[in-house]
Amino acid sequence: MAQRAQRQSGARRGPARTQRRTRHRDNTGIIPVLAQAVREVEAAVKRGAARPSIRTKFQAVALLVREERARLKADPSLSEARRGEELKRLEGIATILAVTAARDSTLLALLADDAVVSPDARELRREMLTDAGYEVPEEEPEPEQVETVVELRRVVPRSVISRQMSNPFLEPAYDAVRKPPPRPRRLAGWELIEPLLRSFEYGGEAACMTLPEVPATQVRPGLELMPHQAQVVASAAEGHRTFLLADEPGLGKTAQALLAAQAADAYPLIVVVPNVVKTNWAREAELWTPAHRATVIHGDGEDVDAFADIFVVNYEILDRHVGWLGSLGLNARGLVVDEAHFIKNKKSQRSQHVLHLSEQLRSRPGEPLLMALTGTPLINDIEDFTAIWQFLGWIDEEKPLGDLMEALEDTGLVPSDRGFYAAARQAVIECGIVRRRKIDVAADLPARRVADVFVELDDDAGRSIRDAERALARRLVTRYERALETKYGENVHEGIDHDLVRQVAVWETARTSETKSEDNVFTMMRRIGTAKGGAAADYAAQLARNVGKVVFFAKHIDVMDEAEALFEHRGIRYASIRGDQTPTARQRNIDAFTTDPEVSVAVCSLTAAGVGINLQVASNLVLAELSWTDAEQTQAIDRVHRIGQPEPVTAWRIIAAQTLDTRIAELIGSKAGLAARALDGSDEEVVTDVQLEMLIALLTDALSKAPATV
Template sequence: MGIIPVLARAVREVEAAVERGRVERSTRTRYQVIALLVREERDRVKADPGLSEAHRTAELKRLDGIATILAKTAARDTSLLALLAEDAVVSDSARSLKREMLTAAGIDPPPEEVVVQEAQPTSTERKVVPQSVISRQLANPFLVPDFSAARKPRTGPRMLATWELLGPLFRAFEYGGASSCMPLPEPESLQTPGGRELMRHQAQVVAAAAEGHRTFLLADEPGLGKTAQALLAARAADAYPLLVVAPNVVKTNWAHEAELWTPKRTATVIHGDGEDIDGFADIIIVNYEVLDRHVGWLGDLGFRGMVVDEAHFIKNKTSKRSQHVLQLSERIQHRTARPLLMALTGTPLINDIEDFRAIWQFLGWINDKAPRAELMDALEDNGLTPLDPGFYAAARTSVIDLGIVRRRKVDVAADIPARRIADVPVELDDQVGRSIREAERELARRLVARYDTAIATRSAGARVDGIDHDLVRQVATWELDDTSDSSGGENVFSMVRRIGQAKAELAADYAAQLARNVGKLVFFAKHIDVMDLAEETFAQRGIRYASIRGNQTTAVRQRNVDAFTDDPDVAIVVCSLTAAGVGINLQVASNVVLAELSWTDAEQTQAIDRVHRIGQSEPVTAWRIIAAQTIDTKIADLIDSKAGLAARALDGSDEEISSSFDVQLEALVALLTEALESR
């Protein structure tokens, strides 16, 4: 029978129940199980080598239909969205229903679906210790605890010792108040030791760390450079080794930013079991998804600082990732009296303050039941109890002064450019990514063979010492001329298309996170399948979106533009780079995600200018998703360099404005030159 008919029947039953207004516990359980099985079946269909492309496409389309019904149903009852979260609790009844649905579909549940929860293998069986980490531990077997900066315990009577204080502290933020930003010092300089220039608001946080402040809830809006602030604060506090925990989609970007801002400090990224990491690195970057298998050795490494990026990911204290983050923080604080602890999130502080319970605990401000010493001392110094009218305002200030930093784009508009492009490198570390990198190597081998043949057959008098760069350019030109012949294997066009498809889900995931933080944003892609996958991701996350495509009538197109600009619940508009790159106004947003690269700077600029135009009141940031360790990075650099030539041409230079052919040719030139230099 197959699972899809079972899911289709079940989702209609759930839809009907919600339409009748009868969202009972059994309905919620069925909704969650359908969502879980849709995800699993989609992954299976994508990975099944025995399916033809036509069959695969048909199956994915049927699954998309079920996912759309789930999204529409959640729009009727938004409480269902919580069941789609990655860390949502799966009850025993949900696991039982899942087994029943699999059995009804003629599928044997896997062993882990049959075993009761208590009998499943514990996470300790998944622990790993990379060999390079063992080498580091052997090189420094006696880590000395650092209590040199320990605070002296407060003596004397405590007025608040018997009070329950966590509830009143959270309510203090619900009541609102003045700025949610601690007093920050003025920086002496905006220059980093490496010669890069900071914006004033960034330099203020670095100056605070240099003066001895050690805990920060850095809640600046996206686009204000929280990553750079964290890395430079660690340098100012000498908080090495430094642990960074981040979502998978941005962990490669952390390594890139570390190289830019702290070039004298080595950074390493943990992938999977971490076989390739540098165990002696100063900065170790790990994503939430693999933290469970590394939490043991990470807790013993002797970190003096820890950064948690997208810290709202740990708001659910019952989730494993939250427990691992809190465990690591506790072990770091046990070994170092005042480590640097930084939680980074763009989520507004007053948006359900209970979500920040785990973050405050990570920072060492509270424990499960009460404020810890530093916060308790500050509350005692206020001389007020929760019965006093002034308690809540004073308590709110006491918490903020521990290290809450919240700035909006409009608050620091003078610091930041009106329009900027921020690259977000992502790692294609699955089978598709490996296939793309192998195809790129094969293309390079073909270019090298063509170059060698040309060298061997030309006249003796034309020889050049080293690499003949004129011939390299000629070979690249031949390659471009031959791209119409599909028999030649992978070419630069098909490779870039595959890269766009491979990073589509990562780009959509990044956009979904961004939309949660900043509100409305524009998502641009070149190809329909990338747009389809992005829209599917947004639907699964319960994010409402509009769509602008080339095959729409003028009326439909305008209706979708109006939905995005006028409906506060429509957070994202998914746009075709060619169809929506000109002629429309989307300035209700100030953030743009470029999921695929253009072949020209002009096309990229046209897309950004749908947002960056007269009437825009906020600085605009375009987040460009780049596939690391692929030709994507070369193309991004070339587009940027050609943009400079174009600007000079418009200013009266004799340089010609670049075309798409220029970028394609230069990408092949760079690929061949790199291959020749490495042999």
């Protein structure tokens, strides 16, 4: 998914170019030139390691594939059929690039958006454009000019213009007079940023600000905020406005941020997140703060609800929307950045856009709510703190700001004094660092929980899956209507015949076992699992960096292969536990995961590793694909949640939104505990056919809708 997003982003766009000679349509333009070049690269890599000239050609092709894809999508003169044909040809080239990079992993770095483009690659790119019949200007944009190109790609959705026009005059904030910046006294002339960073290398007490002591809080019926979560919300209600919320994963940072925004009345609220969790944020907002509408920004934002209170946008498209999100017309009063370690490189575009938004909000009267959420505030070294501190307004490029500078002055110390570092560390912490571990708040947590993470399949694979689901629904409806006519003849039957619905589902189940249909529930669930495999692996990689060891469960080999390729590319060591291994190899991999601190992830087959092994060295696991029974899911969780497990266990279940995945997750959840209820405490399993129940639900939903939508 991440690589596809990179190909589509068009972050490095070339200069304008015009075609100067006419050829046959299929041999016109850049695609034939790219096809020939990528075949040469593929052949060279098959023969051995990529030479420098091959690496140059690989990078030039990758750049032009991105540019051409962006051009095709934006060209209004193309018909949809023609655009689809060209994009399909381009996708074939991109596939060869990906397969070639998998063969020589050193090429993967050249596919990254922030990869440094060599002068040779730039020159070869020019030559390819010339060979394709394009006029290329002599002067190319320098790297620093790329920002200007990105600026020109910014969009303002029509609904946002409507919001701005509906409220052209903003009410002055009479109660929020900005305090003048403090003037350094004792510390004037001292270099302070480096000592502040170094103060965190000396250790000390837990890095957690002073928080109010509050009990568990009833948010609304059936929904309770645990004490450690309620503390942050209470602090926001008391007026604190900047937080580095660095709780370990599984401690409910999303709920804390949403409720803190509600307590601070920090609306409109902008939430910047990785693409993999943006749908999940909207769902959490509906759960925890239902009175405040959330809208998720996709693409150019054509369907954004500009009158919402919460705007959720992912890092990958922030460049297009940073202008209107930070404008005075929206007048945002809160900004939350999830997985804030993503902005640690201040030279990256996403970091610069986030810092720009923060600066815009802080430049206005009043104090905005600024929250950086991450389980890993430090990735490589102590300097990773600086971008987050700057986002929160605690420092700028040269010195501490505002309350932090006042707190340092109040210590009465300078960096040469013996107690300065301990006092400086505490001053930074009190600005808003909140760090709790699972083990510290275990009394507040259930011993085991399943957390659903929703991901969107908004690419070609996702559209194909949804088309297949609609085709299956149409087939079921057609069969139901024929059966209805046979049963009742010309008599009119009011409502849905649920007995007949079940019979049609039974017939479809039998058909599935007898034929190799491409659109039955089993095949579609496999396609969904494959389509979301990259997002699941990305989530597991984030967890591995945040909390250490993680178990990754998948049903199918291709999903495991994709996950392992991603971990290898990111330098994350893993152990593979599969059904085709010898007992010796299997145990060797289990031992590597349980005893070697450098092995962060166990990639497990759900069927092969779901029973009989002990992986309690981890307390987090990712279920990349859904099981057909709650028992199979529970068995996988029990590899981690076992006697002797010292920490609460969280199973992160990855679910594809707006597909059968969501309905099947609900069905599996509804069957959990059915055996105990049905048999008065007996632990004997009651067999339920989730596939049959899925078909019944699908057909019932289709019959409940207008015929035109089926």
